[in-house]
Amino acid sequence: MTTGSIQLLTHEGELVPHPDYHAEISADGLRELYRDMAWSRRMDAEGVTLQRQGELGLWPSLLGQEAAQIGAGRALRAEDYVFPSYRDHGVALCRDVDPLHLLRMFRGVSNGGWDPNGNNFHLYTLVIGSQVLHATGYAMGLAQDGAPGAVLVCFGDGATSQGDVSEAFNFAAVFHAPVVFFCQNNQWAISESNDRQTRVPLHQRAQGFGFPGVRVDGNDVLACRAVTEWALERARSGEGPTLIEAYTYRMGAHTTSDDPTKYRDAEELEHWRLRDPLARLRTLLEHRGWADDDFFARVDAECEQRAVHLRTQLRQTADPGPEHLFAHVYADGHALVDEERAQFAAYQASFADADGGK
Structure with missing residues (x-):
């Protein structure tokens, strides 16, 4: 954890109280969160493998960011609307987007394939940061129409260096838009580290625009869910935007065309592997007696079966x-x-x- 981050589950798998944010703890709920995270990781690994086999043109891995994405995704209500980046596969799964659509897009045989209005989940955005403006405009429209729900927009730390994001912050603040800016700070904008992008923690940028900014331990699924629920409720109740900086780490490459060994060292990677988001939730479940080896074996088998089915479906896809x-x-x-x-x-x-x- 980084100093000042909101945390409810330590990387040793221990629950810690927080005066302002609370997680709904139940054995069933935690097991479901673990299933979500395990499937998002296995699906993501399938994407990497398929690209290496020549089945996909490119794949941007979410490895290491499962807690941030599943925590935020499970904080949403049905009426909320999501604008994702190109790496938010876990959020897509939470919105019941068929992962085959994601793979087909990176295979180059579709432009997305899902109906954004069917899942309240917009198409992936490959232009860095542009979706933040789109989300703000959509949120302003919700407010103008008096419609229910809030908007969640996902982007990375590199996007915060784009002018579009600052413009979106300003519009959202001035027009009191019901939008939650969810920045997954995985510390590397391709090969540019945080210290080449900003001199202050990213969540502090919100202060200059006049709305709250908070930093959460992005490898803590409970904290990510609790903070995102709070921010979305602020938006729905007319209190305006919030910036969440989920401080996490990209354990894989930026995309399958990237070689991260060129710009970061093994010690850094090992430091973050010890803070693996799935491992800490598994430790909690084991220590509380809420899951045993049979449960984890079943989850692994279910994920493997789904991955095999997904692979078969993709290979049967005809080229347009x-x-x-x-x-x-x-x-x-x-x-x-x-x-x-x-x-x-x-x-x-x-x-x-x-x-x-x-």
Whole structure:
């Protein structure tokens, strides 16, 4: 834990009280949180493996950030709306997004595939920080319409160096937007460490815009859930935005195209492996007698079975034809796009031989 972080579960697996934030502790609830975190890790590992096998073009791993994502995801209500970054697979699972959609997107055969309004979970955003503006605008719309719910927007520490994020903070503060800014500070914006990005803890930036900012131990699923619940309730009740800095660590590479050994050392990685978010929750469950080896073996088997099914589904996915480039450019079609499609089809047909082969 970093000094000043809100923590309810230490990395040794011990519960600690906090005067302002409280976790609802039950054996069943904690086991469900563990299942969520275990599945998000196994699904993420499948994404990495599939990319290495040439099945995906790219995969951004969430390894090490399971507590932050599952804690925030399980704090949401059905009426709340989420704007994710491209790494928020755990939050996607909490919103019942089929992980096959996530894999197909990074395979390059779809632009997402899920209906954002069906799950109140927006499509992934690959442009760094832009979703923070989108979330603020959506939250302002909720307030204008008097609609229920709040908005949660997820982004990384690197995004806070983008002007879009500062603009979003200012609009949210001025218009009292019901939005929670959830920054997963995994300490590395690709190869740039925190000390190359900021001179103060990121949550303190909220003060300059006039709304609360808090730092939470991002490897503590109980603290992440409790703080996010508090911030979302503030938003729903008309108290405006909150910035949460979930201080965590990216244990894997930035994406599968990255080599983190080029810019960080083994000692740092080992320090954070000892603070593994799944390990600390498992320790709590074991020490309280709320889960045994059979439970963890069943969870592992369930995750493996789901991963195998996911892999099979992905490999059975047909690649879209080249004419699909012209689909969905306009909602209702467009004469110029129709013309370009016809020209492209004629070009493709020009490669056919007399027998119609390619």
